[in-house]
Amino acid sequence: MRTDELxxxxxxxxxxxxxxxxxxRRTLQWLxxxxxxxxxxxxxMGLRPDLGARLADPRWLLEEFxxxxxxxxxxxxxxxxxxxxxxxxxxxxPLLPLAVWLGTLGQGCVQDWLQIGYGGLALKADWQCLxxxxxxxxxxxxxxxxxxxxxxxxxxxxTAALAALAAGGLAAxxxxxxxxxxxxxxxxxxxxxxxxxxxxxxxxxxKTVLRWPLARLP
Numbered sequence: 001m002r003t004d005e006l007x008x009x010x011x012x013x014x015x016x017x018x019x020x021x022x023x024x025r026r027t028l029q030w031l032x033x034x035x036x037x038x039x040x041x042x043x044x045m046g047l048r049p050d051l052g053a054r055l056a057d058p059r060w061l062l063e064e065f066x067x068x069x070x071x072x073x074x075x076x077x078x079x080x081x082x083x084x085x086x087x088x089x090x091x092x093x094p095l096l097p098l099a100v101w102l103g104t105l106g107q108g109c110v111q112d113w114l115q116i117g118y119g120g121l122a123l124k125a126d127w128q129c130l131x132x133x134x135x136x137x138x139x140x141x142x143x144x145x146x147x148x149x150x151x152x153x154x155x156x157x158x159t160a161a162l163a164a165l166a167a168g169g170l171a172a173x174x175x176x177x178x179x180x181x182x183x184x185x186x187x188x189x190x191x192x193x194x195x196x197x198x199x200x201x202x203x204x205x206x207k208t209v210l211r212w213p214l215a216r217l218p
Contacts, residue, residue, distance in 0.1 A: 020151055023079040023090075030075050030144050030166075037139025038174045045132075045178040054176075059108060063187070064173050066101035070094050071169025075144060078162035082151035091158055094165060101169075105192065108184025126181050129190040134198070137164075137171035145209065153210045160206030161199050168195035 020026070054060045073094035080090035144163045153159040172191050176182050181190075202209070 020079075020083065023076045023083075026079045026147060027072060027076040030079075030140070030147060031072065031170075033143045034140035034167075034170065038136055038170060041136050042174055042177050048176075048178050048180050050180065051177065054182075059104060059111075060176075060182070063101065063104045063108070064176060066097050066104060067169050067173040067176075069097035069169075070101050071140075071166045071171075071173065073097050074162045074169060075166035078144065078148060078159050078166060079151070081155050081159040081162060082148045082153040084152050084154055091155075091162065094162070094169075098165075102188070102192065105184045105188040109188065112184055124186075126186055126190045128179065128181075129175070130194050132175055132179065133168060133171040133191065133194045136174050137167035137198070140170050141167040148210060156210040157203045157206035160210050161203035164199045164202030165195065168198050171195070 021029070048054070073096070077091050077093040080086045080093075141164065144166055148159060148163060172195050175191060176187070
């Protein structure tokens, strides 16, 4: 089919196209649709008994806020990446809150070492983090994938990685509401490590999961 014939056919047969909402509004929509699932999982698991004391700890609150902000900025970046023609710098939106999250965890490791000694850096196996984050993040991941597929995710690996980071950041913040193992080193290795592992896995599967369906012209 020649180019002029293709243009003529598209002009005569193409239906109306509904524009996507702004990435900011889509991020809020994603959060609203994801929260019921996250709240349900936290409710089933039960809030940790020392949550009141944790809420009075400024460092714990900063870590929670940074994890949540990482998820939200990653969601916004994934919606930006799913629209062709938007600037590439938007892909890096989650870097600042991610740096704050990792920085506060690293600072917490140093403080634990100064206050407790090497016992504050004790690391033990916490295999509950991986399945817990996967379960919490399942709902947000499904929602964001369906929303992204309404656009045209040409950079599939980047978009999928950002989407996984969004779901993982939200899941990591929710996990600490009921999971008591939250010394800075444990959170850094097991919780943040799980989020990064899932983000890498999503990037590798991005071209398969976020395949852009192309219309076949006879």
